[in-house]
Amino acid sequence: MAEAILFDIAARIIESLGSQALKEIRLLWGARDELDKLKDTVSTIKNVLLDAEEQRAVNNNQVIEWLERLKYVVYDADDLLDGFSTECLLRDMMTRDKMAKKVRIFFSKSNRLVYDLKMGHKIKTIRQKLDAIDNDRTKFHFKERPVEIGVRARNRDDTHSFVPEAEVIGREDDKKEIIDILLSDSNVKENVGILPIAGIGGLGKTTLAQFIFNDLKVDKHFQLKMWVCVSNTFDVRKVVEKILELAIKQKPDITVQMDTLVHGLRKEIVGKKYLLVLDDVWNEESEKWDDLKILLMGGASGSRILITTRSPKVAQITQTIGPYFLQGLDSQKSWCLFKKVAFENGEEPVNSGKVEVGMEIVEKCSGVPLVIKTIGRLLSLENSEAEWVSFNNNKMQKIKEDKIIPTLKLSYDQLPSHLKQCFAYCSIFPKDYVMKKSKLINLWIAQGFIKLSNQNECLEDVGHEYFMDLLWRSFFQEAEMDDLGNVITSKMHDFMHDLAMSVAGSLITKLESKEKIIGDQKTRHVSVINNIEFSFVIPTSSSKASRIRTLLSLGELKDLQESSTSCEAIFSSLKYLRVLDLHGRQLDLVPSSICKLKHLRDLDLSRNQKIKKLPDSISRLQNLYTLRLSGCGGIKELPRGITKLVNLRHLYNDGCWGLTYMPRGLGQLTNLQTLSKFVVDSDSAPKDSGRLGELNRLNSLRGELEIWGLRSREEDVALDYKGANLKEKEHLQVLTLRWRRGNVNTDDEMALEGFEPHPNLKKLKIYEYGGVRVPMWLLSLTNLVHLSLHGCSKLKYLPPLVEEE
Ligand SMILES: Nc1ncnc2c1ncn2[C@@H]1O[C@H](COP(=O)(O)OP(=O)(O)OP(=O)(O)O)[C@@H](O)[C@H]1O
Ligand SMILES: [Mg+2]
Known part of the structure; x- marks a missing residue:
């Protein structure tokens, strides 16, 4: 990193x-x-x-x-x-x-x-x-290289096509499935079909390809079989030379022109039904691939190219059939493989505690054969059960670092620098942590990791691309989507997390016990896991910790009561914070000295129900991008100063049940993309509170917006509602309109009429509406996938919402 x-x-x-x-x-x-x-x-x-x-x-x-x-x-x-x-x-x-x-x-x-x-x-x-x-x-004497140029050469051993069949464990089903695809003619339009096998490092892609390559049925089916290890650099000429060498069974004259080579190659493959394995392909540039592909297309009908790659992107650009995403071995198969390597003659010893420890160890290997084998081999040298136990408790991590991370690091080296730092930053989370996409993107923005290539681009959109790219390249996995099809969370594979930690080094620290304090001068980002009060980890002498940029609080918090004194300690000793997460810490007061954090971009105060108000000095946090107040039910009003935060883009205030009005001037914050809840002023609100018209210019709003506490007013009703200008909020996906309970009134119809949203809206929820009918604009919401009506007791008529066939 x-x-x-x-x-x-x-x-x-x-x-x-x-x-x-x-x-x-x-x-x-x-x-x-x-x-x-x-x-x-x-x-x-x-x-x-x-x-x-x-x-x-x-x-x-x-x-x-x-x-x-x-x-x-x-x-x-x-x-x-x-x-x-x-x-x-x-x-x-x-x-x-x-x-x-x-x-x-x-x-x-x-x-x-x-x-x-x-x-x-x-x-x-x-x-x-x-x-x-x-x-x-x-x-x-460094060489000058002002711009980053793509791929660096990797040093990988060449693979070959041989693998003794008995050595391959638990891949029979995969093998059968792939051979069926290779030998079948259905779904293949061209003569030469291309099937990539994709998966993370060490998963056994090469092994599986070898297993297939050597199968008797495959042998009989193809006239010509060739195995080329592409690995290090994707050079079309080199690949052609290698293929030609296999086809003519001797080294071609490499001094000749490319044309001659290509001619030679075509002569060998034209009209033949061939199988070509391209093992370990990394090239993600589709033009380069196309150059090679053209040369290989001359084979007879039924020819196949099998590719192995770590990159789903490579799989996508090369495939004409598939791709085949290889999975890890299940527990039982993992154990079979482990047994074979770790125990004498591959057999479980009877009455030995080693079996139980071994199973525990195998569980930690996530079904990746490379890891199972490496660890199994090491354990086979350890005789006593006690050594196995100690290995399980102490050495596992070290082995991963020495033997496994270096293989994975090759994938990391391939990343462009902006993705490297975004990925490494994720090691701030504990293992198996569910990362929220929107939160992570905001953290990246706060650290300045997101690069825009032109002024029209939006940081959040580019952040989204980074996220999807990392997911796409298998650095992230297990993505979850919401009911609208947006990816909302994902996790990191255990080994990817190890890799992230290893590249981040001392820049990132996770504090998991009260014994440690934020003191390492090299550390820039800190997460405090679980129930640790900040008073334990913030050093009293400020000089040491003063350069921290991130302070995150993660994990379960129970009965934790953070004092405002420890907040003050944070504010005065960690002045360079870009991100401060104080969520769920039962704070009752945010000291006004928070304004000392002038670099702050992202402040998370959510789930602190006892906070009654925020200090007005917050207006001095001019860099603030994201303010999270979700679930701060005690807050009655937002500080006026908030309207001066011109850079604010996200204000999460859902679950702020106590809010009685919005400050006047909120409408100036035209950069706002998130405003979870707009509270229509109640009778008890001050005279100069913000009206619905504050929403008028907030047209960058995205995601969800709830308008809360609606009621019919005799004066200026329609005007006010129209003033919210929902029609121009084209990025809004979810809109909730909530009337005040017990305020059933037919005037509500006029109000709702004025709330016509943009046709892009996907979800509409209406609560306690007092009208008899809904407005006709409902029919214009052609992208709507969800409509819910709650407590709308007078409602009688709904327009036909589903188009008849
Ligand atoms: N099914 C299996 N049975 C036994 N050993 C296996 C199996 N799959 C993989 N291995 C072993 O695991 C190691 C890694 O496998 P392999 O080289 O096939 O992985 P890969 O997915 O091609 O990795 P890379 O992305 O680094 O190319 C090798 O030592 C291989 O022998
Ligand atoms: Mg391989």
């Missing part, structure tokens, strides 16, 4: 050093020279980072140490620049809001001068540190 992050952060620093915001500040303290120098140094270093990283991979200790030093200065520089842009946001806010006296004092001339001097000094220190690192760079 470190290296991927470095490259990306360096790019971000260079970008923000050229930003408009910074230019304004530069004028103020005249540090132009310092900043220019800084930009030059960062650019030079960034250009060699990719090369440096490759040298690190071969365990060059000096390079490792150099990169470590660099990492921390680069992080500091990033924090500093983020501080500047926040300063600009605050200054903008002040200009917008001339009345904010406190803020004005804060930015008074003398204060600005102090700020400028302090920052000038800080930037100089960082520049000097970077210069020193840059000086050392020269002794490594």
